[in-house]
Amino acid sequence: MISAGILISLVWTFTFSDPNSGSSTTLVPLENNHSSEVIFESLAKKHQNIPNLEALNYALEGWEKLEHNLDKPLLTVIDFSLPSTEKRLWVIDVEKREILLNTVVAHGRNTGELMAKNFSNTPESFQSSLGFYKTAETYQGKHGYSLRLDGLEKGFNDQARARAIVIHGAEYAREEFAKSTGRLGRSLGCPALPPELSAKVIDLIKEGSLLFIYGKDQNYLNQSTLVQP
Incomplete structure (x- = not known):
């Protein structure tokens, strides 16, 4: 957890060049020394593949608002603005500024083909849902070892448990599948992982860590109170 004693006031605007996009992004930093550009720079020094600055900034805005309700200092970021052939899931230790795991992840069948374009909170939509989730308990289901998720944003993902949206x-979520078809296969809305990595991810993030699914969806980005400064 980030203690109140480390909070400092930051009132300036920061411009940073994102190596993943080749463009510059101007952001107002979070009001502490875990601001997005500081963590972004730390991750960039240690890892080749990192979340883009925009997705990370939104994820950390929510982290700041929700971390007091979490049991683990881990933040999982899924960036559905990237194609499914890219490694677009990161498990981040926020306090240590380390990426613990990075892998591909599938989106919902009706969310899109290679790119995730359509998102829904509606049962039977077979679409992915954006926003913040808290990881919950594990269970053995039709896909084996799985992790339940509780959506934290009413109207955007709060039907996750009712829809059985799980990890x-x-x-079909293996990189070999993507090489033969040009994209990953798609789920019924779940963020599905390669089977050789799914148990490792689940054991890392289960029982009380934060997961954020990002997409370039203006309805969500404009209305979610968790991503706003």
Whole structure:
């Protein structure tokens, strides 16, 4: 957890060049020394593949608002603005500024083909839902070892448990599948992972860590109170 004693006031605007996009992004930093550009720079020094600055900034805005309700200092970021062939899931230790795991992840069947474009909170939509989730308990289901998720944003993902939106392994979420088809296979809305990595991810983040699913969806970005400064 980030203690109140480390908070400092930051009132300036920061411009940073994102190596993943090749463009510059201007942001107002979070009001502490865990601001997004500081963590972004720390991650960039240690890792080749990192979340883009915009996705990370939104994720950390929510982290600041929700961390007091978490049991683990881990933040999982899924960036659905990237194609499914890219490693677009990161498990980040926020306090140590370390990426613990990075992998591909599948989106929902009706969310899109290679790119995730359509998002829904509606049962039977077979679409992915954006926003913040708290990881919950594990169970053995039709996809084997799986992790339940509780959506924290009413109207955007609060139907996750009712829809059985969970993290699980799937053969169609393997990189080899993408190489043969040009994209990963798609789920019924779950963030599905390569089966050889799913148990490791689940054990890392289960029982009380934060997960953020990002997408370039203006309805969500304009209305979610958790991503706003």
